Amino acid sequence: xxxxxxxxxxxxxxAAGAARPLRLPPGxxxxxxASGRIALGPGAYAVAGPNFGAxxxxxxxxxAATGGNAAVTDEEVVIExxxxxxxxxxxQEERIRAEVEEMKRTSVxxxxxxxxxxxxxxxxxxAVEEESEGTANExxxxxxxxxxxxxxxxxxxxxxxxxxxxxxxxxxxxxDGSEEESNDLGQSSCIESVxxxxxxxxxxxxxxxxxxxxxxxxxxxARALEWIVCSDQISSDLIDARDDSSGALPNQTWGTLDGGNxxxxxxxRRYILATFYYATSEDGPWNRTLSFLxxxxxxxxxxxxxxxxxxxxxxxxxxxxxxxDRSLGPAARPWxxxxxxxxxxxxxxNLHIKIPNNLIGSVPPEIGFLTDLSTxxxxxxxxxxxxxxxxxxxxxxxxxxxxxxxxxDLGGTIPASLFSLPxxxxxxxxxxxxxxxxxxxxxxxxxxKLFSLGLRSNGLKGTLPSSLAKFKSLGRLELSDNDxxxxxxxxxxxxxxxxLNIHGNNLNGTLPESLGQLRDMTVMxxxxxxxxxQLESSIGNLSKLELLDLSHNMLEGTVPASFSRxxxxxxxxxxxxxxxxxxxxxxxxxxxxxxxALYGNxxxxxxxxxxSGAAGRQIVADFGHNNFTGDLPDALTKYASxxxxxxxMRNKFxxxxxxxxxxxxxxxxxxxxxxxxxxxFCCSEDSTDPNDxxxxxxxxxxxSVGKQYQCLSRGVEAEGxxxxxxxxxxxxxxxxxxxSADNNS
Numbered sequence: 172x173x174x175x176x177x178x179x180x181x182x183x184x185x186a187a188g189a190a191r192p193l194r195l196p197p198g199x200x201x202x203x204x205a206s207g208r209i210a211l212g213p214g215a216y217a218v219a220g221p222n223f224g225a226x227x228x229x230x231x232x233x234x235a236a237t238g239g240n241a242a243v244t245d246e247e248v249v250i251e252x253x254x255x256x257x258x259x260x261x262x263q264e265e266r267i268r269a270e271v272e273e274m275k276r277t278s279v280x281x282x283x284x285x286x287x288x289x290x291x292x293x294x295x296x297x298a299v300e301e302e303s304e305g306t307a308n309e310x311x312x313x314x315x316x317x318x319x320x321x322x323x324x325x326x327x328x329x330x331x332x333x334x335x336x337x338x339x340x341x342x343x344x345x346x347d348g349s350e351e352e353s354n355d356l357g358q359s360s361c362i363e364s365v366x367x368x369x370x371x372x373x374x375x376x377x378x379x380x381x382x383x384x385x386x387x388x389x390x391x392x393a394r395a396l397e398w399i400v401c402s403d404q405i406s407s408d409l410i411d412a413r414d415d416s417s418g419a420l421p422n423q424t425w426g427t428l429d430g431g432n433x434x435x436x437x438x439x440r441r442y443i444l445a446t447f448y449y450a451t452s453e454d455g456p457w458n459r460t461l462s463f464l465x466x467x468x469x470x471x472x473x474x475x476x477x478x479x480x481x482x483x484x485x486x487x488x489x490x491x492x493x494x495x496d497r498s499l500g501p502a503a504r505p506w507x508x509x510x511x512x513x514x515x516x517x518x519x520x521n522l523h524i525k526i527p528n529n530l531i532g533s534v535p536p537e538i539g540f541l542t543d544l545s546t547x548x549x550x551x552x553x554x555x556x557x558x559x560x561x562x563x564x565x566x567x568x569x570x571x572x573x574x575x576x577x578x579x580d581l582g583g584t585i586p587a588s589l590f591s592l593p594x595x596x597x598x599x600x601x602x603x604x605x606x607x608x609x610x611x612x613x614x615x616x617x618x619x620k621l622f623s624l625g626l627r628s629n630g631l632k633g634t635l636p637s638s639l640a641k642f643k644s645l646g647r648l649e650l651s652d653n654d655x656x657x658x659x660x661x662x663x664x665x666x667x668x669x670x671l672n673i674h675g676n677n678l679n680g681t682l683p684e685s686l687g688q689l690r691d692m693t694v695m696x697x698x699x700x701x702x703x704x705q706l707e708s709s710i711g712n713l714s715k716l717e718l719l720d721l722s723h724n725m726l727e728g729t730v731p732a733s734f735s736r737x738x739x740x741x742x743x744x745x746x747x748x749x750x751x752x753x754x755x756x757x758x759x760x761x762x763x764x765x766x767x768a769l770y771g772n773x774x775x776x777x778x779x780x781x782x783s784g785a786a787g788r789q790i791v792a793d794f795g796h797n798n799f800t801g802d803l804p805d806a807l808t809k810y811a812s813x814x815x816x817x818x819x820m821r822n823k824f825x826x827x828x829x830x831x832x833x834x835x836x837x838x839x840x841x842x843x844x845x846x847x848x849x850x851x852f853c854c855s856e857d858s859t860d861p862n863d864x865x866x867x868x869x870x871x872x873x874x875s876v877g878k879q880y881q882c883l884s885r886g887v888e889a890e891g892x893x894x895x896x897x898x899x900x901x902x903x904x905x906x907x908x909x910x911s912a913d914n915n916s
Contacts (some may be wrong), residue, residue: 205701245810251335263882363402368410369400371418375435376442379540391449391535398445399438403466403529406441407436425512427543428519431514437539440520441470444492446537447522451516451530451555458529461491470520471496490528495522495545524552525575536675539565545594548573551912552606564588571597574880575703579604582630591616591644599625601649606630612640627672632656640664651675651696659683659702672696674720674873682707691715698722698744698873706751708733715739722746722768722872729753735760744768744872746793768793768872770818775799782806790814795841796821803828811836819846820854820866841868 228903249566362369373385373396380392387393399406419434426432430440448463457463463472474491494509496518509517520543531554538547539562543905547563548571549555551566555577561571568573569592575583582605589598593616594600599831600607607629613636615621623641634657635650646667649675659678662671663685669692677702684690687709694717703725710719713732717740727750734740734757743758745751747767754776758764762784782790790810795818802825807814811832818841819829829842833848854866861867870876 199872206333207360209235280373280535288822297420303827335693339716362397364601365400365407368395368407370400371394371410371413371757372406372442374537375438379443379537381441381800382448388500391446391452391532392537394449395442395445398449398464398466402464403441403445405466405469406438407466408689409438425514425516427512432516443541444473444536448537453531454529454531454554456529458527458613459490461524464492469712470513471517472510474523475615488523488525490524491522491528493523495521518544519570521546523548525550527551527553529830530554536560539563541566544569546571549577550575554580555580558583559586559589561586561588564592568594569880571599572596573597573599573601574603575599575601575603575889577603580605584608584610586610587613587662590614590621591619593618594620596620596624597623599623599649600629600735601625608634609636611636611638612618613641615642615644615863619644621645622667623647623649626653628652630654635659635661637661643667646670646691648672659697660685662686663688665689666691668692670694673700674877675699677701681705682710684709689713690782694699694718695740696720696877698724698830698875700724702726702730703749706731706734706745710734711736713737718742718877720744720877723748726751730755730757732757734758737761740764740765742791742876744764744793744876745772746869746872747771752798759783765789765813766791766876768870768876769797770795770869772797777801778804781803782810785810785813786812791816791870793872794822795819795869798823801825803833807837808832815839816870817841818868818870819843822846841865 237491237603256439273484279902299605320813376392376396376399377385384390384392385396388397400410413420413434420438421434423432423434426436427440430436445464448457451457459475461475462468465473468526470492471494474489474493476489487510488669494517496507496515497510508513520541522544523546524540525548530549530552532840533556538544539560545565545568547566547569550573552899553576557580560576561574563586565588572589572595581603585607587599587610589595590610590613595616598621607626609626609631619642620768621644624642624645624647627653631653633655635655644667644793645665647670648662648665648668649670649672653672653676655676655678657678658680659673660683660720662668662673662699663683666689668689671692671694674696675698677700681704682697682702684707686695686707690699690713692713696718698720701724702721706721706726708731710716711731714736715873716737719740719742722744723746726745726748729752730745740761741763743764743766747770750773750777751769752773753864755769755774755778756776758767759780765780765785765788769795778799779802782792783806785806788810790807790813792804792814799819799822804820807817808831814833816839817833817837818860820841820843822843824843824846827848829840830849831846833840834847840847840850842850842853844850844855848851854863858866
């Protein structure tokens with residue numbers, strides 16, 4: 172959409188400020204003249220950054236004066252950023268348009284002799300004049316009618332539509348005893364008129380689709396083939412211009428990096444994408460076509476520009492087919508979006524559909540032959556069903572696979588071939604309603620690049636495959652909220668692991684000593700399992716560890732002295748274990764530790780030396796339901812204004828230990844009545860109600876503190892930062908009930 176001249180000028184200035192042309196490779200032909208006019212090659216537009224939508228800076232046709240490069244002035248800049256959600260009227264209009272196109276595609280061609288002309292009676296001015304053009308023209312004969320009055324036009328239109336409807340009904344029912352209509356594409360009148368083109372196209376797509384599938388006109392593959400030869404201008408032009416002697420199609424202008432520039436590859440690519448569209452349109456067309464099946468547009472233009480703060484686009488988040496000059500990985504920036512290959516070779520294709528769009532059906536196996544595909548990201552697509560095709564293992568250039576928030580009918584065993592792809596870096600199958608399974612044997616590529624494996628909340632069961640230990644490149648492993656059981660031994664064999672989340676499973680056994688060998692480990696969520704035994708002292712070797720969650724397990728014993736070496740530790744939760752006890756003096760030397768959750772154990776001794784290095788940090792202290800004695804940490808008084816949560820009820824602290832700045836400035840406070848004379852609400856010694864929030868409120872560490880630290884589930888936005896691990900900016904707490912211990916007195 173176009174903004175005003177002033178809006179465009181301001182946006183363009185912001186985008187161009189720091190060397191906008193440098194974002195484009197030399198092949199784009201970007202130039203800036205003395206007046207500041209920018210010229211880009213046709214078929215390209217620049218992406219100006221994560222907080223800016225995009226500027227389309229090219230005219231597809233270009234101009235003779237610039238040799239095909241369109242000069243862009245402030246007034247001509249098109250801002251292609253936010254696209255508002257369609258109104259119901261717009262959605263209905265688009266659905267009707269798509270349905271009309273489908274009716275045209277499947278319509279029955281009637282012989283003129285089957286149409287009965289209805290003469291209009293009445294006054295002379297309402298007569299219908301008919302002019303016959305014969306029946307031997309190139310379309311098999313047709314009759315032109317010139318109508319003088321609207322009423323006559325309406326009557327004749329109704330009559331013709333009724334005749335067509337009756338012909339279709341009788342033809343499909345076979346009531347006249349004639350042979351039933353064949354499902355063979357050879358019966359299509361369109362294909363009959365372009366039989367040579369059809370045979371060539373069929374020979375191309377037969378490389379990936381069996382003949383019996385193409386013979387059935389009802390299959391998505393057959394419909395896609397018909398679209399190629401009947402409606403796809405680009406493919407039809409290529410096929411019709413084939414060499415007479417060799418039969419080879421003309422080359423593309425530049426083609427793609429992996430697929431080459433052969434015309435056959437271009438036709439095959441469009442066929443695969445058309446098959447995907449038809450295979451996911453079983454309940455009618457998509458709500459938004461995203462320009463799919465636009466026969467006059469290069470497939471790189473089959474997308475709709477949108478905005479959203481999601482990986483990997485920043486605020487620029489197009490939906491559909493997105494072609495870029497190179498991979499979207501961190502090391503590949505900057506990159507720009509290409510609309511075609513008019514000026515230079517296309518680097519990779521990305522298929523991103525992350526909006527509810529009425530996709531209903533299955534993922535066709537042909538998608539596995541889209542050799543240039545770098546990213547396949549489907550999200551909020553609830554209507555897909557079946558399993559992922561094993562042909563995904565053919566995608567040698569696939570870098571990212573993401574299936575997020577999908578519906579209940581998609582699932583099954585994840586193809587083992589995915590894990591052995593040479594370029595695969597991220598596999599995220601997250602928060603899906605279907606039931607998924609891991610293959611028994613996972614085999615990485617010899618030079619595996621798989622860094623991030625996310626399988627959160629997929630109903631996965633059973634033991635973890637021991638073959639997972641073969642993936643030495645894994646840096647991020649997200650398996651939370653499933654039903655895995657068995658031991659944790661496999662994790663200690665992943666030397667590159669930085670982030671591990673197995674929260675909310677049924678893993679048992681003890682903490683393996685090998686965990687202490689993961690020297691790059693930064694975040695470990697191990698809570699809500701059935702892990703027993705002692706706290707493993709080798710964890711003290713993890714000098715980079717910033718967060719450790721071992722809450723809601725069956726651990727016992729004391730805190731190892733080696734934990735005092737966790738100098739980068741910022742957040743730890745040992746809440747609600749079986750029998751953790753003894754002093755917690757190992758935490759006192761940790762200058763970077765502002766968050767300590769120990770609720771529901773039997774720890775004892777003093778807490779006075781804690782949080783000494785918490786200046787300017789938000790303190791979270793959950794000491795409830797232990798046996799601590801003496802005074803509170805001096806730092807809580809000194810840094811009371813930075814303390815967002817303090818829980819000390821059901822302990823043995825000194826009487827009236829809460830006072831002064833703690834009463835006045837701590838945001839959320841839970842304490843025994845004898846420890847807090849200033850508390851409006853407090854935990855009474857006589858309370859036996861297990862639901863009394865003043866006595867039994869436990870901080871949900873995983874949802875409040877931990878969530879702030881979790882890696883982005885949709886991928887890796889890495890520019891010099893630890894993946895998804897960052898300083899806590901705020902602690903979000905579930906509000907206590909009305910009687911909870913707000914410290915207002």
